Amino acid sequence: MDQREEQEFAEYFVARREAVRRMAYMMCGDWHRADDLAQTAFIALHRHWRKVRDKGALDAYVRRTLTRAVIDESRRPWRRERAAETLPDSPVDDPDVDDSVSTRQTLMAGLRKVPPKQRAVLVLRFLEGLDVAGVAAVMRCSEGTVKSQCARGLATLREALGDELGDLRSA
Template sequence: MDASDEREFAEYFGARRDAVRRTAFLMCGDWHRADDHAQATFVALHRHWRRIRGRDDERVLDAWVRRTLMRTVVDETRRPWRRERSAPEVPEPAAREQDAGDAVATRAALVTALRAVPPRQRAVLVLRFFDDLDVAAAAAALGCSEGTVKSQTAHGLAALRAALGNGIDDLRPAS
């Protein structure tokens, strides 16, 4: 890469790194693994920068990054040495301060519940509801049909409801 390509990549990286890292965290539920996934995504982007950047459309570039990130996260869950193992006893949760607020508790419960959703369904939920993509854009990012996105959304929301308990009735897919 020449100096102007490196400069353009550095600008794009600076503008998007936090959003990509946040999306990766929502996908995997662990900040350390989220950093690894974001790094792997940006390394792949740097490798293909000239080919992808040549299209001069930010939406294409963002879609490529989202798709690469989703593939990285989903592929990692398929590796046998990365699978989570159940513990014989569930540890007691750490005591929370009372003044932390309901928003923090709700967010923590949601992130914990997202970990219980299968990876592909979690990817669809994150793209649809956290990245605010429509069905067509989510299908393009994941490389699947719109029908698959719709069914994965329905199944993912059902799994999320089950993980959260029956108290959440307002999680409905937007049309």
């Protein structure tokens, strides 16, 4: 790449890195993995920067690359580790915790229980604001698949949130 192309990529990276990182976090539920996944998406974009004809479609390219990376990463054997029931160090209960923080934590705990493809559909559909056709284009599947994965993902999320809210009520 020449200097001008490097500068264009650097400007795009600076402008979009936090949004891509947040989207990755919503898909995987772990900030460290989100950093790695966002980096993977930006590396793929940098590698193909010269081939991108429509610079207006960069967000779509990064979104698709990120979604594929999340799904591929979930298939790797070391990602099948199971979390322990209790953490070795429990956090101190703070009565001043804001409701939005506890709601976000509950949502993220629920999202972690949704399978990766369904989670990706939910994040793209409801948090990124894509329509069914847009999600189908990103995930390279049919609109029917998006609809069914969305329905199943929402059912799993509702069940998980019911469990999470039940745990909070019994505490």
